[in-house]
Amino acid sequence: MNSSLAAQRPLKVVHFVTGGFTGSTKVAIDLIRAVKNNPAFSSMLVLRKKSSTDQARVNQLQAEGISLKLVAGWSHLATIVELVRICREYQPDILVTHGFSEHLWGRYAGLIARVPHLIHVEHNSRERYTPLRLLQARWLAHYTDKIIGCSEGVRSRLLELGFPAHKIMAINNGIQLSDYANADAVPLTERIPGIIMPARFAKQKDHETLIRAVALLRDKNIIAPVLFAGAGNKRHIAKAKKLVDELQLNGQIHFAGHCGNLPFLLMRHQICVLSTRYEGMPLALAEGMAAGCAVIGSAVIGVQEMIIHGSDGLLVKAQCAYAMADAIEILLHNSTYAQILAQQGRQRALAEFSLDRMAQAYEQLFSDLQQTALPALPEQLLLEN
Structure with a gap:
């Protein structure tokens, strides 16, 4: 980890992901656990509540010491509104949005809350992109720092979908x-x-x-x-x-x-x-x-x-x-x-397939982003804020 980063205040990172406890949820949780004792980072997990969200597992994560919030999942607007509120209170430096369709609502919230850096993580090679959803994702890509595929196959798929090549990279999933x-x-x-x-x-x-x-x-x-x-x-x-x-x-x-x-x-x-x-x-x-x-x-x-x-x-x-x-x-x-x-x-x-390898790649990316200039916000959002 960059020594100058460690000397500064902790880098605040929010991971936003489905509360369905899928593979993408596990990746987000593992990334938070990997830096739990690292003073250079302060992490929060935000789960989009689903009918399948297991409250016992939520309680277990909170008992483990993970900072965790639930946002409504019954409507996209409610999800965005609640995530905007959390981001404005926590003021993260980086918002990592995991999986479809969470990466859409998460990045809308991040833009409205003026989170400095946005990351989109694609966790599958085949998602339910309608023409409208794909148009939204491509628009959001202009204001997204990095688009990560969880494997080389997913990275290739992101290129096929027309996302900007210079923003796309692969970071393989890892396990403990x-x-x-x-x-x-x-x-x-x-x-x-x-x-x-x-x-x-x-x-x-x-x-x-x-x-x-x-x-x-x-x-x-x-x-x-x-x-x-x-x-x-x-x-x-x-x-x-x-x-x-x-x-x-x-x-x-x-x-x-x-x-x-x-x-x-x-x-x-x-x-x-x-x-x-x-x-x-x-x-x-x-x-x-x-x-x-x-x-x-x-x-x-x-x-x-x-x-x-x-x-x-x-x-x-x-x-x-x-x-x-x-x-x-x-x-x-x-x-x-x-x-x-x-x-x-x-x-x-x-x-x-180690978690250490995956976590180090994300940590390096976070450190690099901290050194980069902030992306320009859409003019309409600047006016509204």
Whole structure:
């Protein structure tokens, strides 16, 4: 960290993100935790309240000492108004807006509150950009210091969407590797010979393909227990449970909900699967690799960058139960190959997917921004303020 920065007052940073506790929420929380004991920074987390916002997790974060505020999520205007008020009270130097559509409402609030520096972090390779939303995002980009893709794939997607190339950069997501320090203590052969999928239930995730793959394997007399570790949308959970009932897999597939002991669970399973329709850079897959699991991922942007097929994991055609079943069968029947993939996947995670690396990149960016001139505000906002 820049020594002159440490000598000044703490740099105030607000992270604004969905309160749905998705991967983008976890990234924001981890970035705040990374500088919690650094006197050069003062951080605040602002969550946009959702119907799925877990108050117990909010309370846990506040008990941990994280400065946290909730803003209304029932209307975009209410979100902006409440975030403007928080920014005017806290007076941050930098507002980091994570994910769609929070990066729109967050930056509108930042402009109105005259936050000196705005950052847009894109967490997925496929977002719900209507023509109007894309027009808004491109307009806001003029007053945004940096637009960050959470992987090279997402950075490329941002370029395709027409955002200014000179403002776009990639900072890969990272995980707390210390949580998996003991992964080598439990050899793959001594673990549960089954599958864990650590993912929330949402339209983006593809639990259905894994369920159907398990049914295909069952028909071949290959029985492996499956643990779904994640909460999420009640409608998607109900849909998955209905399919499990229809395929008569109730005794084989367990819905665990939110798991506070995810590292422990991952380090007790042989196979970690991420079946998904699209991604940015999935933390769940990085955690599976760090935990020493043999990993299988859908071949989509974000996942494809994390797995070298046949070397540190297996990639399968997205939304194809037959391809997923074949990959699982290979790992269950060839323990030596599974161990090689698991070992090399863990080494890849240790080398490339650390939270420290991600946090240092953001900290350097924040320090650099502090030294730059402030961007010009839109004339209409200057008049209104």
